[in-house]
Amino acid sequence: MVTTHTYDALVVGAGGAGMRAAIELSDKVRTAVVSKLYPTRSHTGAAQGGVCAALGNVEEDSPEWHAFDTVKGGDYLTDQPAAQLMTEEAVEAIYQLERWGLPFNRTPEGRIDQRRFGGHTANHGERPVKRACYAADRTGHMILQTLYQQCVKRDVRFFNEFYCLDLLRDADGATAGIVAYELATGELHVFRAKSVVMATGGYGRMFRVTSNAHALTGDGPAVAWRRGVPLEDMEMFQFHPTGLAKLGVLLSEAARGEGGIVLNKDGERFMERYAPTIKDLAPRDMVSRAIYQEIKEGRGAGPNNDWAYLDITHLDPKVIEEKLPDITEFARIYLKVEPTKEPVPIQPTAHYAMGGIPTDLDGRVVVGPDEVPIPGLYAAGECACVSVHGANRLGTNSLLDLVVFGRRAGVDAARYAKEAELVDVPERPVADTLTVLNGFLERETGENAADIRKELQDNMFDLAFVVRSEEGLAKMQEILAGLRERYDHVAITDKGSVYNTELMETVELGYLLDCAEALVISARARTESRGAHYREDHPLRDDANWLKHTLTYRNDDGSIRLDFKPVKMGPYVPMERKY
Amino acid sequence: MASSAEVLQGSDAREVRARNDDHAKVAITVKIRRFNPEISQDSWWDEFELQADPLERLVEVLHTIKWHHDGTLTFRRSCAHGICGSDAMLINGRNALACKVLVADVGAKVTIEPIRGLPVLKDLIVDMEPFFDGYKTVLPFLINDSGEPEKERLQSAEERERFDDTTKCILCAACTTSCPIFWGDEGYIGPAAIVNAHRFIFDSRDEAGRERLKILSEKTGVFRCRTTFNCTDACPRGIQVTKAIQEVKRSILFDRF
Numbered sequence: 001m002v003t004t005h006t007y008d009a010l011v012v013g014a015g016g017a018g019m020r021a022a023i024e025l026s027d028k029v030r031t032a033v034v035s036k037l038y039p040t041r042s043h044t045g046a047a048q049g050g051v052c053a054a055l056g057n058v059e060e061d062s063p064e065w066h067a068f069d070t071v072k073g074g075d076y077l078t079d080q081p082a083a084q085l086m087t088e089e090a091v092e093a094i095y096q097l098e099r100w101g102l103p104f105n106r107t108p109e110g111r112i113d114q115r116r117f118g119g120h121t122a123n124h125g126e127r128p129v130k131r132a133c134y135a136a137d138r139t140g141h142m143i144l145q146t147l148y149q150q151c152v153k154r155d156v157r158f159f160n161e162f163y164c165l166d167l168l169r170d171a172d173g174a175t176a177g178i179v180a181y182e183l184a185t186g187e188l189h190v191f192r193a194k195s196v197v198m199a200t201g202g203y204g205r206m207f208r209v210t211s212n213a214h215a216l217t218g219d220g221p222a223v224a225w226r227r228g229v230p231l232e233d234m235e236m237f238q239f240h241p242t243g244l245a246k247l248g249v250l251l252s253e254a255a256r257g258e259g260g261i262v263l264n265k266d267g268e269r270f271m272e273r274y275a276p277t278i279k280d281l282a283p284r285d286m287v288s289r290a291i292y293q294e295i296k297e298g299r300g301a302g303p304n305n306d307w308a309y310l311d312i313t314h315l316d317p318k319v320i321e322e323k324l325p326d327i328t329e330f331a332r333i334y335l336k337v338e339p340t341k342e343p344v345p346i347q348p349t350a351h352y353a354m355g356g357i358p359t360d361l362d363g364r365v366v367v368g369p370d371e372v373p374i375p376g377l378y379a380a381g382e383c384a385c386v387s388v389h390g391a392n393r394l395g396t397n398s399l400l401d402l403v404v405f406g407r408r409a410g411v412d413a414a415r416y417a418k419e420a421e422l423v424d425v426p427e428r429p430v431a432d433t434l435t436v437l438n439g440f441l442e443r444e445t446g447e448n449a450a451d452i453r454k455e456l457q458d459n460m461f462d463l464a465f466v467v468r469s470e471e472g473l474a475k476m477q478e479i480l481a482g483l484r485e486r487y488d489h490v491a492i493t494d495k496g497s498v499y500n501t502e503l504m505e506t507v508e509l510g511y512l513l514d515c516a517e518a519l520v521i522s523a524r525a526r527t528e529s530r531g532a533h534y535r536e537d538h539p540l541r542d543d544a545n546w547l548k549h550t551l552t553y554r555n556d557d558g559s560i561r562l563d564f565k566p567v568k569m570g571p572y573v574p575m576e577r578k579y
Numbered sequence: 580m581a582s583s584a585e586v587l588q589g590s591d592a593r594e595v596r597a598r599n600d601d602h603a604k605v606a607i608t609v610k611i612r613r614f615n616p617e618i619s620q621d622s623w624w625d626e627f628e629l630q631a632d633p634l635e636r637l638v639e640v641l642h643t644i645k646w647h648h649d650g651t652l653t654f655r656r657s658c659a660h661g662i663c664g665s666d667a668m669l670i671n672g673r674n675a676l677a678c679k680v681l682v683a684d685v686g687a688k689v690t691i692e693p694i695r696g697l698p699v700l701k702d703l704i705v706d707m708e709p710f711f712d713g714y715k716t717v718l719p720f721l722i723n724d725s726g727e728p729e730k731e732r733l734q735s736a737e738e739r740e741r742f743d744d745t746t747k748c749i750l751c752a753a754c755t756t757s758c759p760i761f762w763g764d765e766g767y768i769g770p771a772a773i774v775n776a777h778r779f780i781f782d783s784r785d786e787a788g789r790e791r792l793k794i795l796s797e798k799t800g801v802f803r804c805r806t807t808f809n810c811t812d813a814c815p816r817g818i819q820v821t822k823a824i825q826e827v828k829r830s831i832l833f834d835r836f
Contacts, residue, residue, distance in 0.1 A: 136743075150720060214657055249660045498616055
């Protein structure tokens with residue numbers, strides 16, 4: 001049985017970007033939010049340290065300095081107009097969250113308090129600046145709760161635990177809606193709408209060590225990719241230097257913002273050698289690479305010499321208690337380490353996708369070097385690529401991205417939904433979805449999805465992580481081809497209709513395989529090192545050839561086509577990235 | 580400074596970690612209450628015996644069962660580190676998040692059941708709608724009609740601290756479904772809704788405290804609470820839930836907040 005719903009606008013995903021868009025939309029047009037999780041389960045809630053805006057509440061600051069840092073942090077792959085816009089709109093976006101009730105920490109004057117964060121500096125790199133607005137180390141939790149509260153206030157219509165399985169476009173390519181799977185019943189639903197905002201988050205679950213939730217499987221990018229939408233800069237994936245050893249659970253950069261330092265096995269503060277000016281507050285890509293270099297040179301810690309330490313033992317216990325309570329608890333619970341007394345074992349963890357569905361400044365999904373918009377299709381947040389983070393996102397800029405560009409996508413999607421006509425869904429809109437689902441359900445014996453997922457995660461960790469090479473990436477591409485072949489023969493044991501999470505996990509594995517393939521092919525193509533993408537066989541940045549974005553397309557026959565588009569430049573001339 | 584390697588020498592934690600890395604797994608028996616309406620209207624028990632790392636989270640043990648022993652085992656999870664609130668379960672008779680309990684914490688045998696007081700839909704999944712309906716009745720959003728400032732509303736650090744504890748709530752339902760009054764009385768709004776009302780009642784920027792207190796003084800509200808402290812014990816975020824409920828009760832009785 002298939003149920004059809006008709007709305008003016010749909011939002012897919014109920015994290016920060018999705019709910020920020022929904023708040024704009026629901027005031028203006030008939031809106032529904034389709035989400036595979038209850039909204040407050042979304043991974044925005046796991047963000048810890050802060051959200052940057054040049055409020056200047058604690059010391060002098062300016063949006064222009066913030067824009068410079070964002071561009072430099074992104075290793076000049078950042079589209080500069082996007083960075084300028086985001087950092088200018090940041091100030092009002094933060095005040096808006098505060099007026100909606102977000103409980104920021106306060107200065108003695110009662111204003112929003114601000115603290116330091118990696119890569120955020122005063123006057124174009126002179127010194128670290130206090131720019132991150134925060135609520136203890138639960139800033140993402142507070143943003144998610146505040147946005148959900150505002151959605152409850154507006155009585156936004158949520159379809160919770162509905163998985164997006166397909167994007168529907170009409171014969172001319174315009175957006176017609178989506179196909180969704182209702183987890184509680186196993187029923188398929190066709191949601192028709194004039195505008196659709198994809199806000200499904202990241203895809204860090206393709207790596208063995210990740211800070212990402214199990215749910216982060218790249219649903220939006222994969223579904224769009226299968227329907228002709230390119231993916232931009234997929235090779236740009238951020239590895240956060242301070243994940244809890246083995247587990248990957250994030251220990252916020254706020255720990256370093258408050259004065260924490262990173263040590264090798266000899267207890268040496270090695271960042272002094274790699275970034276003499278701002279040391280441990282260097283951007284994440286540099287710290288992660290420095291850890292790998294220490295490991296390579298025999299100074300890695302832990303039983304297998306592949307860890308480092310995060311040391312906050314010298315901080316005032318009151319600061320730890322008030323400003324870093326959650327991450328302290330993570331170390332205590334999961335590693336049985338007391339962070340006030342001993343350094344915490346850490347290793348780089350797959351954290352954030354800079355790449356994703358290409359959009360313009362209004363969140364409109366755009367195709368090709370000429371950036372032709374797909375009528376009615378929008379994307380925002382981690383699943384999108386504006387591109388404001390370039391080759392390496394600065395800490396706190398993800399939360400900022402989702403409130404600024406979530407809002408902008410919502411505003412324009414509402415405008416479009418008011419002006420446009422509803423277009424026809426294709427004939428037999430759920431046929432392709434049924435073919436996929438029935439394959440898994442009807443096969444009695446076959447491959448185990450969990451085994452394929454583990455091989456994907458282990459190999460991506462070994463071959464496409466902090467340090468990459470042509471040899472490793474070529475091997476990974478071969479492995480992916482084998483995994484994809486096996487994926488087509490997966491059989492599952494749960495044949496039921498009620499809460500069949502085994503079926504949905506298998507679908508999600510398919511999304512991860514797609515995103516991994518796009519990532520590996522883009523990473524092979526980019527024969528330079530820039531930001532988070534480090535090629536040991538091409539260790540230098542190559543501005544002459546690579547000041548451009550990759551675009552990866554999937555052809556109808558399954559083959560992949562690469563294209564490129566230039567970086568949008570602005571006032572900032574690329575220079576060597578030293579801190 | 581002292582070498583960090585030396586600092587760690589001799590610590591119990593390091594020994595535990597080293598054992599873990601040597602794959603010194605331990606045997607664990609996991610007993611799970613199962614329910615599948617497509618098979619039977621009655622629940623049943625299944626037992627799984629497996630090897631697990633002492634530092635492994637229970638949610639990962641459940642994954643091992645689902646991925647390698649019984650694909651039909653069904654539970655919610657997402658972040659796996661106590662932030663998203665998906666995996667509240669009754670673990671050895673106490674409500675907890677399966678991602679914040681380690682194998683070493685439960686010993687050689689663990690019994691896992693769905694949280695109580697909400698309809699079970701399949702295995703460890705319960706119907707969360709009644710829980711969120713209760714939450715929505717307390718007006719869980721900032722209400723302030725006195726006009727918006729150009730920048731932020733001012734709030735002192737002390738005023739901010741007043742409601743800090745209740746801002747931590749992740750809506751996992753561990754507190755509400757540990758409450759005997761909630762199990763027995765379908766009308767009771769439950770601890771989590773009161774916690775979220777508290778978060779706004781004691782926020783200096785909010786103006787609708789009286790309205791919320793009126794809602795909570797009704798027969799489904801705070802005075803159903805019998806101060807058993809189950810909720811406080813169950814909260815994975817360490818919120819002093821019973822204290823928050825008592826503060827709301829006092830505010831109603833003395834019209835002061």
